[in-house]
Amino acid sequence: MSTLSDQYRDSSRLDARFRLHRDFSTSQQPFTQWVFDKFDFTATTSILDIGCGPGYLWVENRERIHPEWEVVLVDRSFGMLVEAHKNLRDIGLKVRWINGDAQALPLDGCAFDVVVANHMLYHVEDRPGVLAEISRVTKPDGRLYAATNGRAHLLEIRELIERFQLNSSILTHHNAFSLENGEEQLRGSFKRVSCVKFDDSLEVTEVEPIIAYIQSGLSPEELAANAEGLQDIQVFIGRQLNKEGVIRIRKETGMFIAEKPLPV
Numbered sequence: 001m002s003t004l005s006d007q008y009r010d011s012s013r014l015d016a017r018f019r020l021h022r023d024f025s026t027s028q029q030p031f032t033q034w035v036f037d038k039f040d041f042t043a044t045t046s047i048l049d050i051g052c053g054p055g056y057l058w059v060e061n062r063e064r065i066h067p068e069w070e071v072v073l074v075d076r077s078f079g080m081l082v083e084a085h086k087n088l089r090d091i092g093l094k095v096r097w098i099n100g101d102a103q104a105l106p107l108d109g110c111a112f113d114v115v116v117a118n119h120m121l122y123h124v125e126d127r128p129g130v131l132a133e134i135s136r137v138t139k140p141d142g143r144l145y146a147a148t149n150g151r152a153h154l155l156e157i158r159e160l161i162e163r164f165q166l167n168s169s170i171l172t173h174h175n176a177f178s179l180e181n182g183e184e185q186l187r188g189s190f191k192r193v194s195c196v197k198f199d200d201s202l203e204v205t206e207v208e209p210i211i212a213y214i215q216s217g218l219s220p221e222e223l224a225a226n227a228e229g230l231q232d233i234q235v236f237i238g239r240q241l242n243k244e245g246v247i248r249i250r251k252e253t254g255m256f257i258a259e260k261p262l263p264v
Helices: 012-024 031-038 078-088 127-137 155-163 182-186 208-215 220-225 227-244
Strands: 046-050 070-075 094-099 112-116 138-149 190-198 201-204 247-250 253-261
Touching: 012 201, 012 208, 031 138, 031 190, 031 253, 070 078, 078 094, 112 127, 127 138, 127 182, 127 253, 138 182, 155 208, 155 227, 155 247, 182 190, 182 253, 208 227, 220 227, 227 247
Parallel strands: 046 070, 046 112, 070 094, 112 138
Antiparallel strands: 138 253, 190 253, 201 247
């Protein structure tokens, strides 16, 4: 199985997933812009983005960035930070970069008005420890914005993986912190928790983006071992597209907003 370090060494695998959503979403608004709409930022907001990846959130909202914002971007992957630095260098965002682990942030307590943790909390092993650390660095009246997926997210792709017996956890890892169980976990570190849902689905009209998405969850060795299964999936999708003209895939995505961090 492809490890987390392999998955996020750089943005190549993430890009394949991003393209599927970008090119075939039925929503009129990209997810990154929807997320930004939910933020309650002022001109003096101090922001910590944990698991920032290649900086898509900020790149896609470059026209909405306030010149006075001070943003700390954290990622455990040095390769991701290198790409984020390249992507963000010309958009006027004042950034401090940290290559480190969310379980031990080298940051002062009560330092941030806002903490962003989009699609990353299901990756961490010690989630209570990470949430306690986030609570520690958040101001008493601060907020955590944490996007994640529901258990039915991209169900049709998961069914393809299971039907053709591929060995991939790409669509099950988010179950550790999902729309169904995330609130209960967050209430251990925050007094108030709410959830907002993003209304979206995919209507895919090409074979390759689905195959690329599935391949992004496999190591080189797994790609070789599953070559026949991937070929079978490609043929199956092609037949479906010839018959129906479109592959409809459900999405289940949203964001928790957690307020009033509890004392650590």
